[in-house]
Amino acid sequence: MSSAASKTTRVKADNIVAYMQDRGARARAAARGIARADTGTKNAALFALAQAIVDERKALLEANAQDLREGRANKLDESLLDRLELNDKRIEAMAEGVREVANLPDPVGEITDMKLRPSGIQVGRMRVPLGVVGIIYESRPNVTADAAALCLKSGNAAILRGGSEALRSNLAIARCLERALTDAGLSRDVVQVLDNTDRRAVSEMVAMPQYVDVIIPRGGKGLVAAVSQAARVPVIKHLDGICHVYIDAEADLEKAVAVAVNAKTQRYGTCNTMETLLVDQAIAARVLPTLAEIYTEAGVELRGCEATRKILLEAKPASEEDWHTEYLAPILSIRVVSGLDQAIDHIETYGSHHTDAIVSENYTKIRRFLREVDSSSVMVNASTRFADGYEYGLGAEIGISTDKFHARGPVGLEGLTSLKWVVLGDGSVR
């Protein structure tokens, strides 16, 4: 750990509680201002942030180089160092991401469904910010700018707590943020980047319902599970992505191959990548050999049930464990099923309610699949890889929720808001 970081962490627990309470109180106070800020002011802050990031490129790279040096000295994992690294291209992408958020429509203040009631009142709903959003993340410094932009645009105050390995990079971005907020006439407390990387700060932050309205952990399963376990406030969380494609007996073979190949091979490490392929027994012998050839060419290891292995001699046997596994790797498990019911049963038993697709031309089976598969995204004749905020038209996503409460699937600006009731009367009484 760096000397700068360790200095801040060598404080007493009491001090950490006081530190977080102070940050929380400041966020709560700032939330009121940003909730009422008009769209123009918020956009001005966002464009100023993008500009500051570009202007401060050198300072960002220097801070990041120090983080990287220390990370290497601390023998951090290569993949973690890669995520940590900033370069000119990534800095430009970060600024562009902020500009894109500025260009999204403002969700706050939208009034819908104003209906007249028999009593004479008119009732509808207005979209409003959640209040204070706490984000806990690892390594990638661009999350600092991304998350700040999404919270700000949706009228929320934010407390951002990045990993200790990226502290200097994050604080350099924090300076850009401060400049942008101040330039736009907003409180610098609207987005606070924590300079205390003590783990106890996180435990405190997720247990302050008086100051924090929702926590979004962005990182590995370990982080998400730990945060959810400790949280005393609502959490928008993403756990497993065990996604399935089911090729129905009445699938168009060309579409089936296109979807099943893309869902597995377009990228291996993403949560919306297919991990298990389900194939109706009536079509298995026709479609599996074609697919196996393409998968093998791409270097995907195949693991199959008994029926699969009768068709694909090269497939290894799949164990019960395989159906439960999110490989995040070029490995695919394949199961031949007796039909739609067994496919849905398999998905509901082994899936993670993330994203599941059917390939079929049969109207009735498609309707059943859409209704009965309880996943945050259900798809027809489309690759599971589409489960993404940009692809869905949200513009950007703060995360993907595998929960059912509040928001499911990709969470954009709307997921950072809720609806309050608006009642218009004319001296109306009950």
Add this chain to the structure above:
Amino acid sequence: MSSAASKTTRVKADNIVAYMQDRGARARAAARGIARADTGTKNAALFALAQAIVDERKALLEANAQDLREGRANKLDESLLDRLELNDKRIEAMAEGVREVANLPDPVGEITDMKLRPSGIQVGRMRVPLGVVGIIYESRPNVTADAAALCLKSGNAAILRGGSEALRSNLAIARCLERALTDAGLSRDVVQVLDNTDRRAVSEMVAMPQYVDVIIPRGGKGLVAAVSQAARVPVIKHLDGICHVYIDAEADLEKAVAVAVNAKTQRYGTCNTMETLLVDQAIAARVLPTLAEIYTEAGVELRGCEATRKILLEAKPASEEDWHTEYLAPILSIRVVSGLDQAIDHIETYGSHHTDAIVSENYTKIRRFLREVDSSSVMVNASTRFADGYEYGLGAEIGISTDKFHARGPVGLEGLTSLKWVVLGDGSVR
């Protein structure tokens, strides 16, 4: 405690864990069936429940009489005994409430906003049940039927845990439920009424995220706070209702009087009753005397700030404590404010974000009030007493949320659902 109740509570903690795990697992299994059940089947079960309640009137009254006898022997509070009591009228109202839920539109399966994306996919959302809803409540046996009906109609499985004082009444209603579910061909586990009134069953129930998707505590502040504190799953909760009416300088005096009188005096013990009246200094001398006369006539005790007491000599002085207090009684605190800003400041400082109203004819001030007051219901020229599921057209409410996450204000069938993503493609790939 009754011998029947104490028998079930004299079990070891291990047994209670096993008991709740079993109930949870059964609810999770039943959730899948009820989520896919068609509207006709759900309505058939609801009408059968209403009929069973009417048919079993005698058995319900007998079970309730036993609860009441024991409650009196245990020296329960009179108001609690009143809430506990069933009679012919209340039984008919309970059956009618269930029929009303049957007659509401089914929220499940509704598909909205199917938009075409540049990639060629079409993306929208489908309303789906949350899964398993746990309800924890006190005394009123009608909650058993109400909550069961709302959960069933919204496609959720439910675990209902009433108070020990109402155990026999609740189990008698549970028998009606079981008959209705079975008659409609649904699993009896769709709605489970717990027969174990050990407090540890509650602690276990609110900490089983694998089996329970949301907890709704319905009862006093003590119950709600205790449940929220212990919960490991999302909670839809209702805490304070410190509601305000602000009479602006540009208020229509007739409307101001109508709204301010109704908001306070229509009922005293409800959460949407006004507790503090804010009056612009420019209009205070004109409106307060008229109001004070009506309040005094109605037996409402007035407590005012200094400026109020210069106009209303009879008003007692209001302390800082008064602005924080939900009286739930014929007491009203009154504060004269310098204008809209101070009114909003007061509401944001002392209010509970429940329901707040402005009385004004000024367009700009009304718009600011609606936008800047962060309450679950914001009203213009209407009594705060309108904050209610029936008045808003929800048909019925499972509760009122003072949280911002997921649902704010009156929560009806829609609040028991969430939206999943639906993606339609044509062999679409990324």
